[in-house]
Amino acid sequence: MFLTISTTGTPERPATDLGFLLHKHPDKAQTFSTSHGTAHVLYPEATAERCTAALLLEVDPVALVRRGKGRGRGGAPDAALAQYVNDRPYAASSLLSVAMTTVFKSALRGVCAALPERAAAPMPLRIEVPALPASGGPALVHKLFAPLGWEKVKAEPVALDEKFPEWGESRYVRLVLEGELRLADALRQLYVLLPVLDDAKHYWVAPDEVDKLLRAGEGWLAEHPEQKLITSRYLSRRWGLTRQAMEALELVRLAEADDTEVESIDNAVDETTDTEEQPVPLAAQRRAAILDALRRAGAGRVLDLGCGQGQLVQELLKDTRFTEIVGMDVSMRALNIAARRLRLEELGEHRAARVKLIQGSLAYTDKRLKRYDAAVLSEVIEHVDPERLSALEYAVFGAARPQTVLVTTPNVEYNVRWETLPAGQVRHGDHRFEWTREEFRGWAAEVAERHGYTVEFAPVGPDDPEVGPPTQLAAFTMAPKSGDTGPGATAGPKSSTAPKEAKAA
Known part of the structure; x- marks a missing residue:
């Protein structure tokens, strides 16, 4: 199984910078152990003008069988032999994707301390995969890679046997990609799309694969025209996980679209402006009101559900009475920004132990959200389709059941006071509704x-x-049980039916 990555350069920017970006020295041939064989990284050429890195994966068919792939398959006479004699050692698949995460871990993240500007910028790339299973043929290869910025996408069918052309073509193609992309983006695309084209994975697809897909697809999958096919195949057609990923990607797409405009009309004032005349931004007033309510409730362990870029989490972290803070959002991009805002990698051990960021959707129940003192949904519900509010309601109030829940949302009646907001328009393009005071209270x-x-x-x-x-x-507070007035007394719901979306998790 073989993959090559080539680039060109100049004396000022030599092609051998590729070695820095991949964290693999061009003068060495390196070997790495994987769960199903051995990966080798070597450089067939390494000059200032042109550099090529090759990843060679030697798959051990016996190790593959011992780890469970292919066991118990229906009794066909050649089934046992097929476990050992197959295309896994030769054709690019999820085995190669997993090897990439082992060998090129830092490059996939776009991290390069030596040349950070090179890691962040597009560079001329040529990627070749000599044998790639293409379930869907060359046409599907073009549909998957062409929208991603590649100038050339070549998927040349491989003949079953060149000596017998009448046998026709195999299901494999020789893939060549050429264009200017960030190396990290190119590697993440391959990580996702190799198993998608193979339409199979060598391991069981667990729920954490959704997180892997969202991380690897950041910046390109949410807008991809073949998003549904990619998501379904990557998750091995596990429909519950596919639906979860699709909903997450839709919210990511909306969040990314929002970055091109003012975040919200009531957040439009720059909070960093240092002038006495500047009014306190509504976003800051909202956080202050939430913090005051949490303190009055005596909450120590707090959930910020729909934490976005971590502004509220940052304020909570400043107050030591909040002993555990969990920020959850569906957007990995927002969580990455929140992590940078909080400087999680630089926090001392004690402060770092108080805060955690997790990816998740409020359309589903989540065991991680149970047994907290308080949950905050600040400017969240208006981003949810009305027909899905019942799922969010059950996930928070029916399943997680914190002692206190704080919910904030725009008051649509106040919109007439915004001079820059056209009549009848909501404050943000992604708001599915904005309620009057009577509607919200109801x-x-x-x-x-x-x-x-x-x-x-x-x-x-x-x-x-x-x-x-x-x-x-x-401000919701859990009512005490009938006849129980002691501290921490709780009551169960009078009537609560879990929506299908909430139960599915």
Whole structure:
């Protein structure tokens, strides 16, 4: 199994910089052990003008069988032999993808301390895979790679036997990609699309594969025209996982689209501007109101659900009374930004132990969210389709059941006070709805009744006597059991039916 990566260079930017980016020295041939064989990295050529790195993977068919691939397959006479005699040692597949994560781990992340500017910039690349299974043929290869910025996508069918052309073509192609891309982007594309084209994986697809797909697909998969096919095949057609990934990618796509415009009309004031005349941004007022409510509730272990880029998590971390802080978001891109904002890698051991960022969707129940004192959904519900609110409701109030839940959302009545907002428009392009005070209070009261909570409301921002505040806040507190007034007493929901989406997790 073979993969080559080539680039060209100049005296100022020699092609041998490829060795720095791959973290593999051109003057050495290196060997790495993998779970199913041995990977070799070598350089057939390494000059300032042109450099080629080759990844050669020797697969051990016996190790592959011993680890469970192909066992127990239906009794065909050649089934036992097929476990040992197959294309796995020769044709690019998920085995090569896994080897890439072992050998090129830092390069996949785009990390290069020696040449950070080279790692961050596109470079001329030529990638060749001599034998690639293509379930869907050359046409599908073009559909998968052409939208990703490659100037040349060549998928040349491999004949079954060149001596007998009448036998026709095999299901394999020789793949050549040429173009200017970041090396990390090219490697992540290959990591996902090699097993997609093979339409098979050598290992069981567990739920954590969704996270792997979202990480590797960051920056390109959310907008790919063949997103559904890629997601389905990568997750081995496990429909529950595929649906989860598709919903996550849709939210990522919307989040990335939002980056080209003002985040939200009520967040449009630059919080870093240092002038006495500048009013306190509504986003800052909202965080202050949430922090005050959490302190009054005596919460120590707090969930920030839909944490975005980590602004609230950052404020929580400053107050030592919050002993455990978990930020959850569906967007890996947002979580990466939050990690940089919090400087997680630089935090001392004690502070780092207090905070954690996780990827997840509120369309599903999640065991990780149980047994927390409080959960915050700040400007989250309005981004959810109304028909899916019941799933979010059950995931938070029915399954996770924190003692306190704080929910903030825009007050649509206040929109007339925004001079720059056209009449009838919502504050943000991704808002699926914006509620009046009466609508929000009605929804919150029903949620509290169904799940055994009480609810109180508070304004955030200037409380206009005619149209109310720009943001409305609901503070849910778990009601004590009947006859139980002791601290920490809880009540179960009066009537709660889990939506299908919440149960699916």
